[in-house]
Amino acid sequence: MLMLQGARQRFCDGLTRRNFLQIGAFGAAMSLAEMMRLRAAAGNAPTPKKSAIMIYLPGGPSHLDMYDLKPNAPAEFRGEFKPIGTNVPGVQICELFPLQAHMWNKLAVIRSLVAVEEHSDSLLMTGYSENENRTANHPSLGAVVSKLREANKNEMPPFVSLRGMSAGTEPGYLGIAHRPFTPDGPGLDNLRLPGGVDSTRVDERKGLLASFDSIRRDIDAKGTMKGLDAFAVRAFDMVASGKVHKALDLSKEDPRVRDSYKDVEPFLLARRLVEAGVGCVTLAFGGWDTHSSNFKTLRTQLPQLDRGVTNLIQDLHDRGMQDDVVTVMWGEFGRTPQVNGNDGGRDHWAPAMSALVAGGGLKMGQAIGSTSARGETLKDRPITVPQVLSTVYRAMGIDPSITFPNGNGRPMYVLDDRGAVAELI
Numbered sequence: 001m002l003m004l005q006g007a008r009q010r011f012c013d014g015l016t017r018r019n020f021l022q023i024g025a026f027g028a029a030m031s032l033a034e035m036m037r038l039r040a041a042a043g044n045a046p047t048p049k050k051s052a053i054m055i056y057l058p059g060g061p062s063h064l065d066m067y068d069l070k071p072n073a074p075a076e077f078r079g080e081f082k083p084i085g086t087n088v089p090g091v092q093i094c095e096l097f098p099l100q101a102h103m104w105n106k107l108a109v110i111r112s113l114v115a116v117e118e119h120s121d122s123l124l125m126t127g128y129s130e131n132e133n134r135t136a137n138h139p140s141l142g143a144v145v146s147k148l149r150e151a152n153k154n155e156m157p158p159f160v161s162l163r164g165m166s167a168g169t170e171p172g173y174l175g176i177a178h179r180p181f182t183p184d185g186p187g188l189d190n191l192r193l194p195g196g197v198d199s200t201r202v203d204e205r206k207g208l209l210a211s212f213d214s215i216r217r218d219i220d221a222k223g224t225m226k227g228l229d230a231f232a233v234r235a236f237d238m239v240a241s242g243k244v245h246k247a248l249d250l251s252k253e254d255p256r257v258r259d260s261y262k263d264v265e266p267f268l269l270a271r272r273l274v275e276a277g278v279g280c281v282t283l284a285f286g287g288w289d290t291h292s293s294n295f296k297t298l299r300t301q302l303p304q305l306d307r308g309v310t311n312l313i314q315d316l317h318d319r320g321m322q323d324d325v326v327t328v329m330w331g332e333f334g335r336t337p338q339v340n341g342n343d344g345g346r347d348h349w350a351p352a353m354s355a356l357v358a359g360g361g362l363k364m365g366q367a368i369g370s371t372s373a374r375g376e377t378l379k380d381r382p383i384t385v386p387q388v389l390s391t392v393y394r395a396m397g398i399d400p401s402i403t404f405p406n407g408n409g410r411p412m413y414v415l416d417d418r419g420a421v422a423e424l425i
Helices: 034-043 097-104 122-126 132-134 141-149 185-191 199-219 225-241 243-248 255-260 263-276 294-318 386-395
Strands: 002-005 019-021 051-056 083-085 091-095 109-114 159-161 280-284 324-330 353-359 366-368 378-380 401-404 411-413
Touching: 002 109, 034 185, 051 122, 051 199, 051 263, 083 097, 097 294, 109 378, 109 386, 122 132, 122 141, 141 159, 141 280, 185 280, 243 263, 255 294, 263 294, 294 324, 294 353, 324 386, 353 386
Parallel strands: 051 280, 051 324, 109 366, 159 280
Antiparallel strands: 002 019, 083 091, 109 353, 324 353, 401 411
């Protein structure tokens, strides 16, 4: 059994998101082979060919200091940063985003999103708040991709989380077989063959497993176990092939590329994973719960974020993958338009937030929607988080009105709010 633990992320509510995943014993002693069997049990389904990268900015980034600056607002609202023009006329973003400004024709922003005040990625990844999911238990986008790719016989997991387990990565009623693979910490070592174990010894271990399974086959007069043995072989081969480990091994990259991603390596990992065939990758970057020292924090984090996301998007374009991978970057909510007295901090603000979108064959080079003169309320084109997810599903070739049976056998829509962001289509 392998326990993978992610980093702690503490927010202002005092809660710690302790991330974990057990590989080889998913909850109730489930092996990797048994997980594959579960995935195949439901039969074939349409397989999405495109991928998604979901970038989570935990804590709630300030929309007014990133993509929705208000230079004409009073000083206590507009803050310390100035807007700069992009290579698309009429679109301005923060001065600390010069790299994005030079490639805005490859990007788009939604400035009129409404959220909920909840320190959770549940809404962003499932379309439902964590509070709603305590009863409804909806699956994440990555879990849906995993479900639709379960019949594929490749050596890459369909859903990878580079930030451990969270409310937004859970598979809900689709079942634990569709949790993400989480290559965190010691998990990298488990993707290598143990020292001294070569391909010959792997074959011997397969034979040993077969001898144990023969006892179960004798009991199973219908021959079901014979068919299930293929999943044990696939579990062996996924590790033995080393394809997953190779995708996660940054030493395979050109040193100049690695240098360009210094301190923002998760963005490079995400690119390598979708390039290797992963259907959905989610990562987290920074800490954005800036009740105090908002501008001091952002002066450090925004340039790093600028470099990470622009390197990622440019890499996808350079490889001809811009239409095959849709990327979304956002946090739980925006932050208060009026700066507080706590060393220039901003507090939670659910009525308005922004999100960055790129790729997937969507229409780029634009800013969608707007907020009021002080960034307090939506001025036009209100858009919900589920509508953004619906657009992502469509970009991936997945019908957002698709249904899956929940634990009681009742068919459930992936999203109830399935309206698309028409400007992106």
